[in-house]
Amino acid sequence: MSDSNPYGELMLLSGTGNRELSERIAHEIDLPLAPMDITRFADGEFDVKIHESVRGHDVFLIQPTCPPVSDNLIQLFVTLDALRRASAARITAVIPYYGYERKEKKSAPRDPISAKLMANIIELAGASRVIAVDLHAEAIQGFFDIPVDALTATKILARRVRERHGNSVVVVSPDTGGALRARTLGRILDAPIAIIDKRRPRDDAVEVVHVVGDVAGMHAVIVDDLISTGGTLVSASEALMSKGAIGVDVIVTHGLLTPGALGRLHEAPIEEICITDTIPLNEEARARDNHPKLRVLSVAPLIAEAIVRVHEGRSVSELFR
Numbered sequence: 001m002s003d004s005n006p007y008g009e010l011m012l013l014s015g016t017g018n019r020e021l022s023e024r025i026a027h028e029i030d031l032p033l034a035p036m037d038i039t040r041f042a043d044g045e046f047d048v049k050i051h052e053s054v055r056g057h058d059v060f061l062i063q064p065t066c067p068p069v070s071d072n073l074i075q076l077f078v079t080l081d082a083l084r085r086a087s088a089a090r091i092t093a094v095i096p097y098y099g100y101e102r103k104e105k106k107s108a109p110r111d112p113i114s115a116k117l118m119a120n121i122i123e124l125a126g127a128s129r130v131i132a133v134d135l136h137a138e139a140i141q142g143f144f145d146i147p148v149d150a151l152t153a154t155k156i157l158a159r160r161v162r163e164r165h166g167n168s169v170v171v172v173s174p175d176t177g178g179a180l181r182a183r184t185l186g187r188i189l190d191a192p193i194a195i196i197d198k199r200r201p202r203d204d205a206v207e208v209v210h211v212v213g214d215v216a217g218m219h220a221v222i223v224d225d226l227i228s229t230g231g232t233l234v235s236a237s238e239a240l241m242s243k244g245a246i247g248v249d250v251i252v253t254h255g256l257l258t259p260g261a262l263g264r265l266h267e268a269p270i271e272e273i274c275i276t277d278t279i280p281l282n283e284e285a286r287a288r289d290n291h292p293k294l295r296v297l298s299v300a301p302l303i304a305e306a307i308v309r310v311h312e313g314r315s316v317s318e319l320f321r
Contacts, residue, residue, distance in 0.1 A: 005058060005311065005312070005313075006089075007057075007058035007089040007090040007311070008056040008057045008058050008089045009056075009057050009058065010029075010031060010057075010058050010060070010307075010308075010311045011034050011052075011054060011057040011058065011059045011060070011088075012025070012026050012029065012031055012032070012033050012034060012059075012060050012062065012307075013033065013034050013036055013050070013059060013060070013061045013062070013079065013083075014026075014033050014036070014061075014062045014063065015038060015061065015062070015063030015072065015075045015076060015079060016038055016072075016075065017062075017063045017064040017065065017066060017072040017075065017076075017280075018062075018063075018064050018066070018096065018277070018278070018279065018280045019280075020277070020280060021062070021064075021096060021277050021278070021280070021298075021299070021300060021303075022062040024277070024298055024300035025062060025094075025300045025303050025304045025307070027300070028300050028301050028304035028305075029304045029307060029308060034050065034051070034052045034054075035050075035051040035052060036048065036049065036050045036051060036079075037049045037051070038075055038079075046071075046074055046075055046078050047078075048075075048078050048079050048082045050079075050082060050083070050086065053086070054083055054086045054087070054088040055086060055087040055088070055089075056087065056088075056089050057088055057089055058088075058089055058090050058092075058311050059083055059088040059089075059090065059091050059092070060092045060094050060131075060307050060310075060311075061076070061079055061080065061083065061091065061092070061093055061094060062094040062096070062303075063075060063076045063079065063093070063094070063095065064095055064096040064097040064098075064099075064278060064279060065095060065097060065098060065099030065100070065118070066097045066099065066254075066256065066278075066279040066280070067256070067279075067282075069099045069100070072099070073099060073118070073121075076093065076095070076122070076125070077121055077122070077125040078125075080093060080122065080125035080126040080127055081125050081126055083126060084125070084126030085126075090128045090129065091126050091127055091128050091129075092127070092128065092129040092130070092131060092307075092310060093122055093127040093129070093130050093131070094130075094131045094303060094307065095122075095130060095131070095132045096132070096133045096278035096279075096299065096303065097133070097254050097278045097279050098115070098118070098132050098135055098136075098140065099118065100114035100115050100117070100118050101115045101135055101136040101137070101140055102115075102136050103115055104116070104136060104137040104139055104140055104143075105137075105139070115136075115137075115140050115143060116143045119140070119143035119144045120143075122144075123144060123145060123146055127146060128146060129146055129147045129148070129149070129310065130144060130146065130147070130148045130149070131148075131149045131151065131303065131306055131307065131310070132148065132149070132150055132151065133150075133151045133152070133153055133253060133254075133276075133278050133299055133302070133303070134150075134151070134152050134153055134154075134225045134253040134254065134278075135150050135225075136225055136226070137177075138150070138180075149306055149310065149316045151299075151302055151303065151306055151316075151319065152184075152253075152320065153253045153276050153278075153297075153299050153302065154181070154184055154185055154188065154223075155188065156276065156297050156299065156302065157185070157223070157251040157253070157274060157276070157297065158185055158188045158189055160251065160274050160295070160297060161185075161189060161221055161249070161251065162189070164249065164272070165219050165221075165249075167189050167190050167191055168191075168218070168219065169189060169191050169218065169219045169220070169221045169249075170191060170192050170193065170194055170213065170214070170215050170218040170219070170220050170221070170245075171185045171186040171189065171191050171192070171193045171194070171221050171223060172193070172194045172195070172196065172211075172213075172215070172220050172221065172222045172223070172236065172240060173193065173194075173195045173196065173222075173223065173224075174196050174198070174222055174224050174232050174233060174236045175195070175196060175198055175232070176195055176197065178223070178224055178225070179193070179195055181223055181224070181225065182194075182195070182223050185221075185223050185251075191221075192213065192214070192218075193213060194211055194212060194213025194214070194215050194220070194240075195211075195212045195213060196211060196212075196235075196236045196239060196240075197210050197211070197212055198232070198235070198236075210239070211239055211240060211243045215240050215243050215244060215245045216243060216244030216245070217244060217245075217246060218245055218246065219245065219246055219247045219248075219249070220237075220240045220245040220247070220248045220249070221248075221249045221250075221251060222236055222237065222240075222248065222249070222250045222251070223251050223252070224250075224252045225252065225253050225254060226252060226253065226254035226255075226256055227250075227252045227254070227255055227256060227257055227261060227265075227273070227275065228256045228257075228258050228261065229258050229260070229261050229264070230257075230260075230261035230262070230264040230265045230268075231264070233250050233252075233265060233268070233270070234264055234265060234267075234268040234270075237250070237268045237269050237270050238268065238269060241269045247271050248269055248270050248271060249270070249271055249272045249273075249274065250265070250270055250272070250273045250274065251274045251275075252273070252274070252275050253275070253276050253278060253299075254275070254276070254278050254279055255275035255276070255278075255279055255281070255285065255296075256279060257275075257281075257282055257284070257285050259282075259284065262284055262285055262291045262294065263284075265293070266291060266293060270293060271293065272293055272295060273293050273294050273295070274295045274296075274297065275294070275295075275296055275297070276296065276297050276298065276299045277296055277297070277298050277299060277300070278299055281296065302319065305319060306319060
């Protein structure tokens with residue numbers, strides 16, 4: 001790395017949110033993670049000790065805010081504060097999965113806008129910049145008054161679709177809100193798109209109304225930003241098969257996979273569930289032998305390239321082309 005960088009030497013730090021991904025990113029950049037201990041006091045509060053000087057360094061802190069969400073958020077906030085008080089030249093919060101992102105607007109009276117609140121605290125804690133992957137809504141970038149590099153794993157996932165099916169697919173959004181995401185993948189694959197029109201009678205229930213678009217005789221690829229309970233994807237896959245699709249794959253960036261989700265998806269008419277490693281696999285998902293449909297791709301090369309480009313002052317937008 002160039003010594004003439006105005007923000008000093010590149011330094012990588014990692015919280016405990018997804019240590020495996022942090023180590024993969026460090027390997028891609030060929031730079032070790034700086035030593036840091038995150039411990040708890042007897043009452044459960046976090047303490048952070050960074051064992052190298054960060055003064056005058058260009059620091060990238062890798063910490064997704066996935067489950068346990070509150071623990072990982074507090075780790076992020078406390079570590080950002082420690083770096084700011086230790087006079088780091090620039091602090092970039094690398095947040096592969098941005099927690100509370102599904103509350104990006106008021107959908108009912110007296111609702112919080114939690115995604116905006118998280119942005120406020122991240123800035124207040126000391127972040128100078130943010131790198132994130134596949135935010136739930138593009139509007140979240142505007143919640144920050146600091147630069148946000150919103151990366152996307154779409155090209156990584158598209159490569160897997162090509163390996164399995166070439167371009168002979170129809171790309172499906174599981175709801176109207178994800179139409180832009182489906183359109184982007186459809187453009188990469190030169191494939192048509194379809195949309196599932198759904199209604200939620202309750203917050204925890206999904207009722208598929210109908211499929212908008214022609215899927216008969218096609219292999220359907222459902223694309224979404226995250227899997228939580230899997231209910232939406234199960235309903236969508238059943239609707240697609242009932243409309244004549246010859247098979248269904250699911251490609252999703254963030255595998256939250258709450259308890260029982262993989263079992264639910266395994267029983268559905270889905271051939272493969274492809275996720276990335278933005279979130280570490282839970283114990284259920286790690287038992288891969290029981291879930292042969294699950295495939296995990298790494299976003300480490302993408303994030304590593306973004307970190308290097310930000311450090312060197314080069315364009316990040318080239319990664320989207």
